[in-house]
Amino acid sequence: MARNPERRTALLDAAIEVLADEGARGLTFRAVDARAGVPTGTSSNYFTDRDQMLSQVADRIFVRLTPAPGALDTALLPAPSRELVVELMRWLARRMAAERSCYLGLFELRLEAARRPELQNRFTEVLRTDLDLNIRLHLDSGMPGDADTVRLLYFALTGLLFDHFTVPGLHGERDLDELIETVVTRIVPAS
Structure with missing residues (x-):
């Protein structure tokens, strides 16, 4: 797993935007990478699976709120x-x-x-x-x-x-x- 905390935060913020715009079904690694403006496959280096990404997105939302x-x-x-x-x-x-x-x-x-x-x-x-x-x-x-x-x-x-x-x-x-x-x-x- 990649360990760049700033990149992880940027990916989580991009995931929040994807959730808001496209719903949970639209939340894919590819959609997050595109929204974050990073190369395809980047988010899969930070999250083992979609469930882990969902959990960390929830944590990030609570931090931002x-x-x-x-x-x-x-x-x-x-x-x-x-x-x-x-x-x-x-x-x-x-x-x-x-x-x-x-x-x-x-x-x-x-x-x-x-x-x-x-x-x-x-x-x-x-x-x-x-x-x-x-x-x-x-x-x-x-x-x-x-x-x-x-x-x-x-x-x-x-x-x-x-x-x-x-x-x-x-x-x-x-x-x-x-x-x-x-x-x-x-x-x-x-x-």
């Missing part, structure tokens, strides 16, 4: 309130929109995980850890609501972003910020 160090601490500085939850959800949605390919790739990988138990196990572990962290942050920061409030926000934002990225005209003239405010107002109890 993780906020910069300190960003979350800064976002949590204002006093806990329903209004702050609205702003945090909008901040999260903007971050996902900035990494649109990652988010679409994540949807594709989640569908692929339904057919691949090892990928499903990995996703379950990572997403459960992330959800548990979000619940702990919400509760520890004194935000209004409980653990189920965070779960409902997670379900709502996941669905909103899925619609936003796949069928943006579904909600007519209502923009994402407005929809987020409606969701938070309905789910999060007043302070």
Whole structure:
């Protein structure tokens, strides 16, 4: 296996773009090589098989979607309130929109995980850890609501972003910020 970490990262980023544009079925070594602009056969020097590439792509997506160090601490500085939850959800949605390919790739990988138990196990572990962290942050920061409030926000934002990225005209003239405010107002109890 080749050991150039920068090249591996470039190949994984190219694989994310392929996933976002062509779906999981379009994710081949040849497609990744073409997207990365490297000679045919390069990605097969970095990944033993497609399953290993899928797993490493998932890891790379989670790295790219993780906020910069300190960003979350800064976002949590204002006093806990329903209004702050609205702003945090909008901040999260903007971050996902900035990494649109990652988010679409994540949807594709989640569908692929339904057919691949090892990928499903990995996703379950990572997403459960992330959800548990979000619940702990919400509760520890004194935000209004409980653990189920965070779960409902997670379900709502996941669905909103899925619609936003796949069928943006579904909600007519209502923009994402407005929809987020409606969701938070309905789910999060007043302070």
